[in-house]
Amino acid sequence: MERMKARITVLKCMDNQRIQEEQRIGGHAGPCDAFEVGQTFDAGWQAPEGFCSFAWADIFNGLMxxxxxxxxxxxxxxxxxxxxxxxxxxxxxxxxxxxxxxx
Structure with a gap:
């Protein structure tokens, strides 16, 4: 079968700040600032421009x-x-x- 493009839509940016505070973990606090709910990306062979490389790696197998x-x-x-x-x-x-x- 020929490989088709896919559309990636941001459904939710979650915030586990309470866990971060309870566990005393540093770093970024609040929802991810790389994406906005409703944002869409059309993907072919490579990650769309501006797409977080960590998120791309995490969803890549399902995307393929x-x-x-x-x-x-x-x-x-x-x-x-x-x-x-x-x-x-x-x-x-x-x-x-x-x-x-x-x-």
Whole structure:
């Protein structure tokens, strides 16, 4: 099957500041500042410009599955899935959907 482009939509930017404070962990506080809810990116072979490289690495396997036509149980019949980056303090939730356009 031909590899298709995918659209990545930011669904939620979470904030685990309470955990950060309770555990006395330093670093960034508050929601991720790399993304905004509703923001979309169309992805082909490479990460879209401005897309966080850590988030890209975290969602890459699912993205490839969507782009190449895979359909395990966690992928909807409309070739859509939900994924997230694994930053425990400020994770971002993404919707990934296959587009009808080749890479």
């Amino acid at each position: 599955m969507i782009q190449c036509g895979g359909s395990p149980d966690y992928i909807g019949p409309d070739h859509t899935m939900i994924s997230c980056c694994r930053d425990g303090l400020c994770p971002v939730v993404f919707k990934i959907e296959r587009l009808d356009q080749a890479c």
